[in-house]
Amino acid sequence: MISTRGERYAKAGLADGYLGPPKTHFDKDSKQGVVSFSNAENVSPGLDSTNLTYHEGPFGSNRLRAAMANLMTTYFHPATPISPNNIVFANGVTSLNTICALSLTNPGDGILLAQPIYGSFTGDLSVPSDYQLIYTPFHGDDPFSPASVARYEETFLKARHETGVKIQALLICNPHNPLGRCYSRETLQAVLLFCQKYQIHLISDEIYALSVYGNHDSDGFVSILSIDPIPLGVSPALIHVLYGLSKDFAAAGLRLGCLISQNQRLLQAALSMSRFHWPSNISCSIATAVLEDREFVETFLPKSRQLLCSHRDLAVRALEEAGIPFAQGSVAGFFLWIDLSKCLDDEIVTGQGEWAAELDLSRRLQQTGVVMSSGHAYHNEVAGWFRVIFSVEVEMLKVGLSRITEFYSSASDKQI
Missing domain, CATH: 3.40.640.10 (Type I PLP-dependent aspartate aminotransferase-like (Major domain))
Structure with a gap:
Protein backbone atom coordinates (compact mmCIF):
# COMPACT_ATOMS: atom_id res chain seq x y z
CA MET A 1 0.00 0.00 0.00
CA ASP A 293 -11.62 24.80 25.39
CA ARG A 294 -14.92 23.84 23.74
CA GLU A 295 -16.56 27.13 24.66
CA PHE A 296 -13.79 29.11 22.97
CA VAL A 297 -13.90 26.97 19.81
CA GLU A 298 -17.69 27.20 19.58
CA THR A 299 -17.47 30.99 19.90
CA PHE A 300 -14.38 31.65 17.80
CA LEU A 301 -15.27 29.70 14.66
CA PRO A 302 -18.63 31.41 13.94
CA LYS A 303 -17.07 34.83 14.53
CA SER A 304 -14.22 33.97 12.19
CA ARG A 305 -16.61 32.78 9.48
CA GLN A 306 -18.72 35.91 9.87
CA LEU A 307 -15.71 38.18 9.45
CA LEU A 308 -14.40 36.21 6.48
CA CYS A 309 -17.79 36.40 4.80
CA SER A 310 -17.96 40.15 5.43
CA HIS A 311 -14.49 40.69 3.94
CA ARG A 312 -15.30 38.41 1.00
CA ASP A 313 -18.45 40.43 0.29
CA LEU A 314 -16.49 43.69 0.45
CA ALA A 315 -14.00 42.36 -2.09
CA VAL A 316 -16.77 41.03 -4.36
CA ARG A 317 -18.53 44.41 -4.41
CA ALA A 318 -15.31 46.20 -5.35
CA LEU A 319 -14.54 43.75 -8.15
CA GLU A 320 -18.07 43.83 -9.53
CA GLU A 321 -18.18 47.64 -9.51
CA ALA A 322 -14.87 47.70 -11.41
CA GLY A 323 -16.06 45.07 -13.89
CA ILE A 324 -13.25 42.66 -12.96
CA PRO A 325 -14.24 39.03 -13.63
CA PHE A 326 -13.60 36.46 -10.91
CA ALA A 327 -14.32 32.78 -10.31
CA GLN A 328 -17.87 32.40 -9.00
CA GLY A 329 -19.09 30.29 -6.09
CA SER A 330 -16.31 31.01 -3.58
CA VAL A 331 -17.63 30.09 -0.13
CA ALA A 332 -14.48 29.08 1.74
CA GLY A 333 -10.94 30.13 2.48
CA PHE A 334 -9.38 33.57 2.38
CA PHE A 335 -9.25 34.36 -1.34
CA LEU A 336 -10.88 35.18 -4.64
CA TRP A 337 -9.52 34.06 -8.03
CA ILE A 338 -9.65 37.09 -10.32
CA ASP A 339 -9.20 37.43 -14.07
CA LEU A 340 -6.84 40.23 -15.11
CA SER A 341 -6.10 38.73 -18.52
CA LYS A 342 -7.52 41.87 -20.12
CA CYS A 343 -4.43 43.68 -18.78
CA LEU A 344 -1.89 41.38 -20.46
CA ASP A 345 0.41 43.20 -22.87
CA ASP A 346 -0.56 42.02 -26.35
CA GLU A 347 2.92 42.64 -27.74
CA ILE A 348 4.50 40.41 -25.10
CA VAL A 349 1.83 37.75 -25.66
CA THR A 350 2.60 37.76 -29.39
CA GLY A 351 6.38 37.88 -29.03
CA GLN A 352 7.11 35.82 -25.91
CA GLY A 353 3.91 34.03 -24.96
CA GLU A 354 1.09 34.52 -22.48
CA TRP A 355 3.05 33.36 -19.42
CA ALA A 356 5.78 35.92 -20.08
CA ALA A 357 3.01 38.51 -20.37
CA GLU A 358 1.58 37.35 -17.03
CA LEU A 359 5.00 37.78 -15.40
CA ASP A 360 5.18 41.29 -16.85
CA LEU A 361 1.68 41.99 -15.52
CA SER A 362 2.70 40.77 -12.08
CA ARG A 363 5.66 43.18 -12.10
CA ARG A 364 3.44 46.10 -13.14
CA LEU A 365 1.02 45.28 -10.32
CA GLN A 366 3.89 45.28 -7.83
CA GLN A 367 4.85 48.75 -9.02
CA THR A 368 1.39 49.92 -7.97
CA GLY A 369 1.91 48.43 -4.50
CA VAL A 370 0.04 45.12 -4.86
CA VAL A 371 1.59 41.65 -4.65
CA MET A 372 -0.50 38.59 -5.56
CA SER A 373 0.09 34.96 -6.47
CA SER A 374 -0.29 34.44 -10.20
CA GLY A 375 -1.98 31.83 -12.34
CA HIS A 376 1.35 30.37 -13.45
CA ALA A 377 2.31 29.70 -9.82
CA TYR A 378 -1.01 27.89 -9.36
CA HIS A 379 -0.72 25.90 -12.59
CA ASN A 380 -3.76 27.57 -14.11
CA GLU A 381 -4.77 26.50 -17.61
CA VAL A 382 -4.65 30.07 -18.98
CA ALA A 383 -2.62 33.15 -18.09
CA GLY A 384 -3.78 36.33 -16.40
CA TRP A 385 -5.46 35.06 -13.24
CA PHE A 386 -4.41 36.14 -9.75
CA ARG A 387 -5.33 35.27 -6.15
CA VAL A 388 -6.60 38.11 -3.95
CA ILE A 389 -6.39 37.49 -0.20
CA PHE A 390 -9.16 39.26 1.75
CA SER A 391 -8.35 37.98 5.27
CA VAL A 392 -6.42 41.16 6.11
CA GLU A 393 -7.29 44.31 8.05
CA VAL A 394 -10.21 46.18 6.49
CA GLU A 395 -8.23 49.31 5.67
CA MET A 396 -5.47 47.30 4.03
CA LEU A 397 -8.08 45.39 2.04
CA LYS A 398 -9.78 48.57 0.85
CA VAL A 399 -6.51 50.19 -0.22
CA GLY A 400 -5.31 47.04 -2.00
CA LEU A 401 -8.60 46.63 -3.86
CA SER A 402 -8.61 50.28 -4.89
CA ARG A 403 -5.10 49.90 -6.33
CA ILE A 404 -6.18 46.81 -8.29
CA THR A 405 -9.36 48.43 -9.64
CA GLU A 406 -7.53 51.64 -10.62
CA PHE A 407 -4.83 49.59 -12.35
CA TYR A 408 -7.43 47.51 -14.17
CA SER A 409 -9.29 50.59 -15.37
CA SER A 410 -6.09 52.23 -16.58
CA ALA A 411 -4.76 49.08 -18.28
CA SER A 412 -8.12 48.42 -19.94
CA ASP A 413 -8.21 51.97 -21.33
CA LYS A 414 -4.75 51.50 -22.84
CA GLN A 415 -5.82 48.24 -24.49
CA ILE A 416 -8.71 50.09 -26.13
Whole structure:
Protein backbone atom coordinates (compact mmCIF):
# COMPACT_ATOMS: atom_id res chain seq x y z
CA MET A 1 0.00 0.00 0.00
CA ILE A 2 2.93 2.37 0.52
CA SER A 3 6.19 2.96 -1.31
CA THR A 4 9.47 1.09 -0.88
CA ARG A 5 11.04 4.00 0.96
CA GLY A 6 7.83 4.41 2.99
CA GLU A 7 8.23 0.79 4.10
CA ARG A 8 11.84 1.53 5.02
CA TYR A 9 10.69 4.31 7.34
CA ALA A 10 7.85 2.20 8.72
CA LYS A 11 10.29 -0.59 9.59
CA ALA A 12 12.85 1.81 11.06
CA GLY A 13 10.61 2.54 14.05
CA LEU A 14 12.39 5.80 14.79
CA ALA A 15 9.63 6.88 17.19
CA ASP A 16 9.25 3.53 18.97
CA GLY A 17 10.95 4.81 22.09
CA TYR A 18 8.05 7.20 22.64
CA LEU A 19 5.28 4.69 22.01
CA GLY A 20 3.59 2.40 24.50
CA PRO A 21 1.69 3.25 27.70
CA PRO A 22 2.30 6.81 28.93
CA LYS A 23 4.78 7.06 31.78
CA THR A 24 3.98 8.93 34.98
CA HIS A 25 6.58 11.67 35.31
CA PHE A 26 8.42 11.95 38.58
CA ASP A 27 6.76 14.26 41.12
CA LYS A 28 9.23 15.79 43.58
CA ASP A 29 6.60 16.25 46.30
CA SER A 30 5.18 12.72 46.35
CA LYS A 31 8.46 11.14 45.22
CA GLN A 32 6.35 9.01 42.86
CA GLY A 33 6.70 8.45 39.13
CA VAL A 34 9.44 7.45 36.70
CA VAL A 35 12.90 8.93 37.06
CA SER A 36 14.14 9.26 33.48
CA PHE A 37 17.82 9.51 32.73
CA SER A 38 17.29 8.53 29.09
CA ASN A 39 17.20 11.96 27.36
CA ALA A 40 19.88 14.65 27.56
CA GLU A 41 17.58 17.52 28.59
CA ASN A 42 18.34 20.66 30.57
CA VAL A 43 15.02 21.24 32.35
CA SER A 44 13.95 24.73 33.44
CA PRO A 45 12.34 24.60 36.89
CA GLY A 46 10.36 27.78 36.24
CA LEU A 47 8.10 26.28 33.54
CA ASP A 48 5.99 23.20 33.06
CA SER A 49 8.89 20.83 32.56
CA THR A 50 7.20 18.95 29.72
CA ASN A 51 6.98 22.03 27.49
CA LEU A 52 10.76 22.31 27.18
CA THR A 53 11.56 18.61 26.94
CA TYR A 54 11.12 15.91 24.33
CA HIS A 55 7.92 15.02 26.22
CA GLU A 56 5.96 12.17 24.56
CA GLY A 57 7.84 12.33 21.29
CA PRO A 58 7.84 14.06 17.92
CA PHE A 59 4.28 13.28 16.79
CA GLY A 60 2.13 15.19 19.30
CA SER A 61 1.15 14.23 22.83
CA ASN A 62 -1.72 11.83 23.42
CA ARG A 63 -3.65 14.71 24.96
CA LEU A 64 -3.21 16.86 21.84
CA ARG A 65 -4.15 13.99 19.53
CA ALA A 66 -7.23 13.25 21.65
CA ALA A 67 -8.24 16.93 21.46
CA MET A 68 -7.87 16.86 17.68
CA ALA A 69 -9.85 13.62 17.47
CA ASN A 70 -12.66 15.34 19.39
CA LEU A 71 -12.58 18.31 16.99
CA MET A 72 -12.74 15.93 14.03
CA THR A 73 -15.67 14.07 15.57
CA THR A 74 -17.57 17.32 16.19
CA TYR A 75 -16.97 19.13 12.89
CA PHE A 76 -15.83 16.56 10.31
CA HIS A 77 -18.49 13.94 11.14
CA PRO A 78 -16.29 10.89 10.47
CA ALA A 79 -18.05 7.73 9.33
CA THR A 80 -15.47 5.70 11.25
CA PRO A 81 -14.49 6.85 14.76
CA ILE A 82 -11.19 8.76 14.88
CA SER A 83 -8.89 7.83 17.73
CA PRO A 84 -5.64 9.53 18.81
CA ASN A 85 -3.81 6.55 17.28
CA ASN A 86 -5.11 7.55 13.83
CA ILE A 87 -3.39 10.97 14.10
CA VAL A 88 0.24 12.00 13.67
CA PHE A 89 1.33 15.60 14.20
CA ALA A 90 4.22 17.39 12.51
CA ASN A 91 5.46 20.96 12.31
CA GLY A 92 2.92 22.03 9.73
CA VAL A 93 1.01 20.57 6.80
CA THR A 94 4.01 21.46 4.61
CA SER A 95 6.01 18.77 6.42
CA LEU A 96 3.12 16.34 6.18
CA ASN A 97 3.03 16.83 2.41
CA THR A 98 6.67 15.78 2.34
CA ILE A 99 5.98 12.80 4.61
CA CYS A 100 3.11 11.62 2.40
CA ALA A 101 5.16 12.03 -0.76
CA LEU A 102 8.09 10.05 0.64
CA SER A 103 5.81 7.37 2.05
CA LEU A 104 3.54 6.83 -0.95
CA THR A 105 5.85 7.28 -3.95
CA ASN A 106 9.14 5.97 -5.19
CA PRO A 107 11.49 8.09 -7.32
CA GLY A 108 9.93 8.67 -10.73
CA ASP A 109 6.36 7.97 -9.59
CA GLY A 110 3.65 10.61 -9.85
CA ILE A 111 0.91 12.32 -7.89
CA LEU A 112 -2.18 13.61 -9.69
CA LEU A 113 -3.55 17.12 -9.07
CA ALA A 114 -6.07 19.55 -10.57
CA GLN A 115 -5.53 22.82 -12.42
CA PRO A 116 -5.42 25.33 -10.80
CA ILE A 117 -4.22 24.29 -7.34
CA TYR A 118 -2.08 25.56 -4.46
CA GLY A 119 1.26 26.37 -6.02
CA SER A 120 3.58 25.43 -3.17
CA PHE A 121 2.76 21.75 -3.55
CA THR A 122 5.67 21.73 -6.00
CA GLY A 123 8.17 22.57 -3.28
CA ASP A 124 6.39 20.60 -0.57
CA LEU A 125 6.10 17.40 -2.56
CA SER A 126 8.35 16.96 -5.59
CA VAL A 127 11.55 18.64 -4.38
CA PRO A 128 12.20 16.37 -1.37
CA SER A 129 10.85 13.16 -2.90
CA ASP A 130 12.09 13.18 -6.52
CA TYR A 131 8.78 12.34 -8.11
CA GLN A 132 6.47 14.06 -10.60
CA LEU A 133 3.39 16.21 -10.19
CA ILE A 134 0.88 15.44 -12.94
CA TYR A 135 -1.65 18.24 -13.45
CA THR A 136 -5.16 17.68 -14.78
CA PRO A 137 -6.76 20.22 -17.15
CA PHE A 138 -10.57 20.42 -17.20
CA HIS A 139 -11.03 22.35 -20.48
CA GLY A 140 -14.00 24.32 -19.18
CA ASP A 141 -15.68 21.44 -17.30
CA ASP A 142 -16.71 22.07 -13.69
CA PRO A 143 -13.83 20.60 -11.64
CA PHE A 144 -16.17 20.07 -8.69
CA SER A 145 -18.75 17.94 -10.51
CA PRO A 146 -18.78 14.12 -10.55
CA ALA A 147 -18.13 14.31 -14.30
CA SER A 148 -14.73 15.89 -13.59
CA VAL A 149 -13.43 12.49 -12.53
CA ALA A 150 -13.33 11.57 -16.22
CA ARG A 151 -10.69 14.29 -16.69
CA TYR A 152 -8.59 12.80 -13.88
CA GLU A 153 -8.84 9.41 -15.55
CA GLU A 154 -7.79 10.82 -18.93
CA THR A 155 -4.70 12.40 -17.38
CA PHE A 156 -3.95 9.27 -15.35
CA LEU A 157 -4.06 7.00 -18.42
CA LYS A 158 -2.09 9.45 -20.55
CA ALA A 159 0.68 9.57 -17.94
CA ARG A 160 0.77 5.79 -17.72
CA HIS A 161 0.69 5.00 -21.44
CA GLU A 162 2.54 7.94 -23.01
CA THR A 163 5.20 8.78 -20.41
CA GLY A 164 5.31 5.63 -18.29
CA VAL A 165 4.70 7.53 -15.05
CA LYS A 166 3.17 5.38 -12.34
CA ILE A 167 0.72 7.60 -10.47
CA GLN A 168 0.41 6.58 -6.83
CA ALA A 169 -1.98 9.19 -5.41
CA LEU A 170 -4.52 11.89 -6.15
CA LEU A 171 -4.22 15.06 -4.06
CA ILE A 172 -7.20 17.39 -3.70
CA CYS A 173 -7.78 20.61 -1.74
CA ASN A 174 -11.18 20.55 -0.06
CA PRO A 175 -12.10 23.39 0.41
CA HIS A 176 -10.19 24.40 -2.68
CA ASN A 177 -7.28 26.78 -2.88
CA PRO A 178 -7.53 29.09 -4.85
CA LEU A 179 -11.13 28.63 -6.07
CA GLY A 180 -12.72 28.67 -2.59
CA ARG A 181 -15.25 25.93 -3.38
CA CYS A 182 -16.11 22.65 -1.66
CA TYR A 183 -16.51 19.23 -3.21
CA SER A 184 -19.99 17.70 -2.97
CA ARG A 185 -20.55 14.30 -1.41
CA GLU A 186 -21.45 12.90 -4.83
CA THR A 187 -18.19 14.13 -6.36
CA LEU A 188 -16.11 12.80 -3.48
CA GLN A 189 -17.74 9.38 -3.87
CA ALA A 190 -16.84 9.43 -7.56
CA VAL A 191 -13.27 10.36 -6.66
CA LEU A 192 -13.09 7.47 -4.18
CA LEU A 193 -14.31 5.00 -6.80
CA PHE A 194 -11.67 6.30 -9.23
CA CYS A 195 -8.93 5.79 -6.64
CA GLN A 196 -10.17 2.28 -5.83
CA LYS A 197 -10.34 1.37 -9.53
CA TYR A 198 -6.65 2.15 -10.04
CA GLN A 199 -5.52 1.41 -6.47
CA ILE A 200 -4.11 4.87 -5.85
CA HIS A 201 -4.19 6.83 -2.61
CA LEU A 202 -6.42 9.84 -2.02
CA ILE A 203 -4.86 12.69 -0.03
CA SER A 204 -7.46 15.27 0.97
CA ASP A 205 -5.97 18.56 2.18
CA GLU A 206 -8.76 19.96 4.35
CA ILE A 207 -6.90 22.81 6.01
CA TYR A 208 -9.71 25.33 5.29
CA ALA A 209 -12.45 22.97 6.53
CA LEU A 210 -13.83 25.29 9.21
CA SER A 211 -13.47 28.50 7.19
CA VAL A 212 -16.61 27.91 5.11
CA TYR A 213 -19.35 30.54 5.01
CA GLY A 214 -21.77 29.49 2.27
CA ASN A 215 -25.44 30.46 2.52
CA HIS A 216 -26.78 27.07 1.39
CA ASP A 217 -26.21 23.52 2.60
CA SER A 218 -25.16 22.58 -0.92
CA ASP A 219 -22.19 24.94 -0.55
CA GLY A 220 -21.04 23.35 2.68
CA PHE A 221 -17.92 21.40 3.47
CA VAL A 222 -18.06 17.60 3.27
CA SER A 223 -15.01 15.88 4.70
CA ILE A 224 -13.80 12.74 2.97
CA LEU A 225 -13.80 11.29 6.49
CA SER A 226 -17.59 11.57 6.59
CA ILE A 227 -18.02 9.11 3.71
CA ASP A 228 -18.03 5.43 4.63
CA PRO A 229 -15.85 3.77 1.97
CA ILE A 230 -16.90 0.20 2.76
CA PRO A 231 -20.35 0.28 1.08
CA LEU A 232 -18.66 1.78 -1.98
CA GLY A 233 -16.18 -1.08 -2.10
CA VAL A 234 -13.28 1.31 -1.39
CA SER A 235 -10.39 0.39 0.89
CA PRO A 236 -10.09 2.71 3.93
CA ALA A 237 -6.32 2.26 3.67
CA LEU A 238 -6.32 4.47 0.56
CA ILE A 239 -7.82 7.53 2.29
CA HIS A 240 -5.76 10.17 4.12
CA VAL A 241 -6.60 13.64 5.42
CA LEU A 242 -4.29 16.56 6.17
CA TYR A 243 -5.37 19.26 8.60
CA GLY A 244 -3.75 22.01 10.65
CA LEU A 245 -4.41 25.03 12.85
CA SER A 246 -2.82 27.62 10.58
CA LYS A 247 -5.95 28.74 8.73
CA ASP A 248 -9.10 28.00 10.72
CA PHE A 249 -7.56 29.04 14.03
CA ALA A 250 -5.44 31.93 12.70
CA ALA A 251 -2.32 30.27 14.10
CA ALA A 252 0.14 29.81 11.24
CA GLY A 253 3.06 30.57 13.56
CA LEU A 254 2.35 27.54 15.75
CA ARG A 255 3.53 25.32 12.85
CA LEU A 256 1.19 22.44 13.62
CA GLY A 257 -0.46 20.04 11.22
CA CYS A 258 -1.72 16.49 11.43
CA LEU A 259 -2.24 13.43 9.25
CA ILE A 260 -5.40 11.37 9.83
CA SER A 261 -5.41 7.88 8.36
CA GLN A 262 -6.56 4.31 8.91
CA ASN A 263 -3.50 2.98 7.05
CA GLN A 264 -1.24 1.57 9.75
CA ARG A 265 1.85 1.26 7.55
CA LEU A 266 1.57 4.88 6.47
CA LEU A 267 1.10 5.94 10.10
CA GLN A 268 4.17 3.94 11.13
CA ALA A 269 6.22 5.57 8.37
CA ALA A 270 4.90 9.00 9.44
CA LEU A 271 5.80 8.29 13.06
CA SER A 272 9.38 7.56 12.04
CA MET A 273 9.64 10.62 9.80
CA SER A 274 8.09 12.88 12.44
CA ARG A 275 11.50 12.72 14.11
CA PHE A 276 12.70 15.08 11.36
CA HIS A 277 9.60 17.32 11.47
CA TRP A 278 9.20 17.67 15.24
CA PRO A 279 6.70 20.33 16.37
CA SER A 280 7.58 22.49 19.34
CA ASN A 281 6.05 21.16 22.56
CA ILE A 282 5.20 24.75 23.48
CA SER A 283 3.14 24.96 20.28
CA CYS A 284 1.54 21.62 21.12
CA SER A 285 0.69 22.85 24.61
CA ILE A 286 -0.95 26.01 23.25
CA ALA A 287 -2.90 24.02 20.66
CA THR A 288 -4.07 21.54 23.26
CA ALA A 289 -5.36 24.34 25.48
CA VAL A 290 -7.23 25.89 22.53
CA LEU A 291 -8.79 22.66 21.29
CA GLU A 292 -9.83 21.51 24.76
CA ASP A 293 -11.62 24.80 25.39
CA ARG A 294 -14.92 23.84 23.74
CA GLU A 295 -16.56 27.13 24.66
CA PHE A 296 -13.79 29.11 22.97
CA VAL A 297 -13.90 26.97 19.81
CA GLU A 298 -17.69 27.20 19.58
CA THR A 299 -17.47 30.99 19.90
CA PHE A 300 -14.38 31.65 17.80
CA LEU A 301 -15.27 29.70 14.66
CA PRO A 302 -18.63 31.41 13.94
CA LYS A 303 -17.07 34.83 14.53
CA SER A 304 -14.22 33.97 12.19
CA ARG A 305 -16.61 32.78 9.48
CA GLN A 306 -18.72 35.91 9.87
CA LEU A 307 -15.71 38.18 9.45
CA LEU A 308 -14.40 36.21 6.48
CA CYS A 309 -17.79 36.40 4.80
CA SER A 310 -17.96 40.15 5.43
CA HIS A 311 -14.49 40.69 3.94
CA ARG A 312 -15.30 38.41 1.00
CA ASP A 313 -18.45 40.43 0.29
CA LEU A 314 -16.49 43.69 0.45
CA ALA A 315 -14.00 42.36 -2.09
CA VAL A 316 -16.77 41.03 -4.36
CA ARG A 317 -18.53 44.41 -4.41
CA ALA A 318 -15.31 46.20 -5.35
CA LEU A 319 -14.54 43.75 -8.15
CA GLU A 320 -18.07 43.83 -9.53
CA GLU A 321 -18.18 47.64 -9.51
CA ALA A 322 -14.87 47.70 -11.41
CA GLY A 323 -16.06 45.07 -13.89
CA ILE A 324 -13.25 42.66 -12.96
CA PRO A 325 -14.24 39.03 -13.63
CA PHE A 326 -13.60 36.46 -10.91
CA ALA A 327 -14.32 32.78 -10.31
CA GLN A 328 -17.87 32.40 -9.00
CA GLY A 329 -19.09 30.29 -6.09
CA SER A 330 -16.31 31.01 -3.58
CA VAL A 331 -17.63 30.09 -0.13
CA ALA A 332 -14.48 29.08 1.74
CA GLY A 333 -10.94 30.13 2.48
CA PHE A 334 -9.38 33.57 2.38
CA PHE A 335 -9.25 34.36 -1.34
CA LEU A 336 -10.88 35.18 -4.64
CA TRP A 337 -9.52 34.06 -8.03
CA ILE A 338 -9.65 37.09 -10.32
CA ASP A 339 -9.20 37.43 -14.07
CA LEU A 340 -6.84 40.23 -15.11
CA SER A 341 -6.10 38.73 -18.52
CA LYS A 342 -7.52 41.87 -20.12
CA CYS A 343 -4.43 43.68 -18.78
CA LEU A 344 -1.89 41.38 -20.46
CA ASP A 345 0.41 43.20 -22.87
CA ASP A 346 -0.56 42.02 -26.35
CA GLU A 347 2.92 42.64 -27.74
CA ILE A 348 4.50 40.41 -25.10
CA VAL A 349 1.83 37.75 -25.66
CA THR A 350 2.60 37.76 -29.39
CA GLY A 351 6.38 37.88 -29.03
CA GLN A 352 7.11 35.82 -25.91
CA GLY A 353 3.91 34.03 -24.96
CA GLU A 354 1.09 34.52 -22.48
CA TRP A 355 3.05 33.36 -19.42
CA ALA A 356 5.78 35.92 -20.08
CA ALA A 357 3.01 38.51 -20.37
CA GLU A 358 1.58 37.35 -17.03
CA LEU A 359 5.00 37.78 -15.40
CA ASP A 360 5.18 41.29 -16.85
CA LEU A 361 1.68 41.99 -15.52
CA SER A 362 2.70 40.77 -12.08
CA ARG A 363 5.66 43.18 -12.10
CA ARG A 364 3.44 46.10 -13.14
CA LEU A 365 1.02 45.28 -10.32
CA GLN A 366 3.89 45.28 -7.83
CA GLN A 367 4.85 48.75 -9.02
CA THR A 368 1.39 49.92 -7.97
CA GLY A 369 1.91 48.43 -4.50
CA VAL A 370 0.04 45.12 -4.86
CA VAL A 371 1.59 41.65 -4.65
CA MET A 372 -0.50 38.59 -5.56
CA SER A 373 0.09 34.96 -6.47
CA SER A 374 -0.29 34.44 -10.20
CA GLY A 375 -1.98 31.83 -12.34
CA HIS A 376 1.35 30.37 -13.45
CA ALA A 377 2.31 29.70 -9.82
CA TYR A 378 -1.01 27.89 -9.36
CA HIS A 379 -0.72 25.90 -12.59
CA ASN A 380 -3.76 27.57 -14.11
CA GLU A 381 -4.77 26.50 -17.61
CA VAL A 382 -4.65 30.07 -18.98
CA ALA A 383 -2.62 33.15 -18.09
CA GLY A 384 -3.78 36.33 -16.40
CA TRP A 385 -5.46 35.06 -13.24
CA PHE A 386 -4.41 36.14 -9.75
CA ARG A 387 -5.33 35.27 -6.15
CA VAL A 388 -6.60 38.11 -3.95
CA ILE A 389 -6.39 37.49 -0.20
CA PHE A 390 -9.16 39.26 1.75
CA SER A 391 -8.35 37.98 5.27
CA VAL A 392 -6.42 41.16 6.11
CA GLU A 393 -7.29 44.31 8.05
CA VAL A 394 -10.21 46.18 6.49
CA GLU A 395 -8.23 49.31 5.67
CA MET A 396 -5.47 47.30 4.03
CA LEU A 397 -8.08 45.39 2.04
CA LYS A 398 -9.78 48.57 0.85
CA VAL A 399 -6.51 50.19 -0.22
CA GLY A 400 -5.31 47.04 -2.00
CA LEU A 401 -8.60 46.63 -3.86
CA SER A 402 -8.61 50.28 -4.89
CA ARG A 403 -5.10 49.90 -6.33
CA ILE A 404 -6.18 46.81 -8.29
CA THR A 405 -9.36 48.43 -9.64
CA GLU A 406 -7.53 51.64 -10.62
CA PHE A 407 -4.83 49.59 -12.35
CA TYR A 408 -7.43 47.51 -14.17
CA SER A 409 -9.29 50.59 -15.37
CA SER A 410 -6.09 52.23 -16.58
CA ALA A 411 -4.76 49.08 -18.28
CA SER A 412 -8.12 48.42 -19.94
CA ASP A 413 -8.21 51.97 -21.33
CA LYS A 414 -4.75 51.50 -22.84
CA GLN A 415 -5.82 48.24 -24.49
CA ILE A 416 -8.71 50.09 -26.13
